[in-house]
Amino acid sequence: MERPVRLRRSLLSVPANRERMVQKALGLPADVVMLDLEDSVPVEEKAAARQAVVEALRLGDWGGKVRAYRINDMGTPFAYRDVIDVVEAAGDLVDVIVVPKVNDPAEIKALDYLLTQIEWAMGVHKRIGLEASIETAQGMARVHTIAGSSPRLEALVFGVADYGASLGMPSGGVSGHGDGEGDYPGHRWHYPLSRMVMAAKAAGLAAMDAPYGDFKDEAGLGRSCALSRALGYDGKWAIHPAQLETINAAFSPEEEEVQRALRIVEAYESARAKGEGTLALDGKMVDAASVRLAQVTVAAWRRIREQQKETTDSE
Structure with a gap:
């Protein structure tokens, strides 16, 4: 089974336990809306937040957005229930x-096995x-093996704040890029940006950059987007809805x-239809990685056109 190609220019994280924020996020121009069960949800609200994820998935108008949620990390006592309670109730x-x-x-790998069992059991x-x-020194040191650990894996995400903390790097308290870079x-x-994107692309994965911390600094956000896109990143997390337009523009082909x-x-599909094992274009051989990148670009372009049409039709 091939990995699906998803539009991931921008991702907006929303606390799963804040219903009004979730509903607002679904109407914003983020490609991915991620319902968060981790840092933004207090311990005493974890169980209720899982049910809120289920309700948002069932009842929310996602409008073609990628439907994502973030579990607590695997070193906590919350992660397994984050998976079981949500996937058993709303896995499809x-x-x-x-x-x-x-x-x-x-x-x-552990999550892959668990998800496989739930999918079988729940149909x-x-x-x-x-x-x-990838948010720690340990994770970055093992990023290449993490990238190849499961066919379910679709993307790597750089977590700049926690990564810096794991190295003991000085911080001014800004959660994202723009902190202490001078x-x-x-x-x-x-x-770390270069190392992570190399691991992602070698494994055929998308790569998402960390957010830019100061949502009022549009020029700084633009520079940060341009840098990560130049390195090969597919998109960026947003820390505030005001950043979405700039991020989407920066990561549009x-x-x-x-x-x-x-x-x-077109050339790849023609060659495959003829049973040919190699692909040449303009007198040059085209490798599998280039085909995958082209497929991602075309898929993104088509989805962007669909979004524009949906927006025009609704006006």
């Missing part, structure tokens, strides 16, 4: 489960995807990219 409506603070590929007729957040002669997140991607996909 879950696109992706986001796994925070992944330190070891065994965490992803879920789809494969629920996983996203692994204290280093260069971009102090370049190495340019017309030249789209036209080349369309030609590659």
